[in-house]
Amino acid sequence: MRSYNRSVARLSFRQKVLRDREDAIVASVNRLLAAKGFDLMTVDEVAADVGIAKASLYKHFASKEALAAAAMVRVLEIALQLVAALQADASLDAFDRLKAVTRWALQTQLAGEMPSLPAQNSTLRNALMADRGYVDRLIELSDRLGEWISAAQASGRLSRALPPEVVLYTLFARACDPVPGVLRAGGSYEDEQLIEWVLATCFDGLATR
Amino acid sequence: MRSYNRSVARLSFRQKVLRDREDAIVASVNRLLAAKGFDLMTVDEVAADVGIAKASLYKHFASKEALAAAAMVRVLEIALQLVAALQADASLDAFDRLKAVTRWALQTQLAGEMPSLPAQNSTLRNALMADRGYVDRLIELSDRLGEWISAAQASGRLSRALPPEVVLYTLFARACDPVPGVLRAGGSYEDEQLIEWVLATCFDGLATR
């Protein structure tokens, strides 16, 4: 009995250590993806950043694509948690929620924590689409946002002239938009100000209201 | 005298052939950049697409970065011609002109002729910034658009709440926006319709007017 407990304890301890290590790996991948993108990020870099040998990395993740997928799952998970929190806030309507999640995406991007994947790399795309964890969460998030989009259109705050699909893809695209980063590189503005401007261009447009 | 003329004629003929070949190279680079992006485009591919040996390519262009720069110069040149044409059209005001050039960018992108370069690749960025032909045209285009932006703000059609810089970068970003391509991949809409929607999200925003 006692040895059983100890074995269980040791097992879960080891599992915890492993999980922590994998978390560290995914966190590194996340930062590197945000900083350099998938093509320029090398597995050597990831290993060096985590502080382990490259071969050890491959014991945890089968390929570079799997690393990227894990990073995407992580950020999707965070997004889904935010979405749940916003859903629970009764003081917000659907439009406010869409704006809030977009603001979070911009903040995350400026913080260097939004992994950006090239839409063009078909090898990566295929790997992601074959990854159940990624696809399921992406669909889940799309569904949740889709509900908000429909509700916001019904309430009249979001333009009814645009198909929900167009709105959804536009919001996803803003999460990886280069504009905030370029503006920050210009150096003239505070991050908060800059995010409000980008949010304004997104929801209110460039034309005068 | 005669031999002088003949020699001149032959020289300019050869120069024309060379220039045609370089045009063909740049056109290939342009398409490949639009289709795969800089990192995934290989020099071997370019050579195969043009139908010459890779070593011959390097007689015309010193590096892969130089190829990309040439493609960017080409598209900037086309953009500048369009800008001049729009400037000459007295029936348009500054706001209309900005919208027209944005529409052209979206059409060009959907036609697979808008080379897209990663903002993250510093090697490429350095090479571009060291290229006078590229930088001069980029500044020229930015100045022209900047004038329109100021004018459109003065006339009240373009939002005065946004710094001209923010508007300019937003327009540049729309030229490489993934949204049109993703929407087309969805397959449900005509290109024209799709472009109008993206234009609407850009100038009028997602919110109801």
Place this chain on the structure above:
DNA sequence: GTCTATAAGAGGATAGAC
């Protein structure tokens, strides 16, 4: 599961003949 060492191959760039 971690390491060192290395395989295997892609891709940018060049040598040298013509």
Place this chain on the structure above:
DNA sequence: GTCTATCCTCTTATAGAC
């Protein structure tokens, strides 16, 4: 200036000892 053949570096991935 065009070609073939090759160099060389970088990068993904794995072998095999511990």
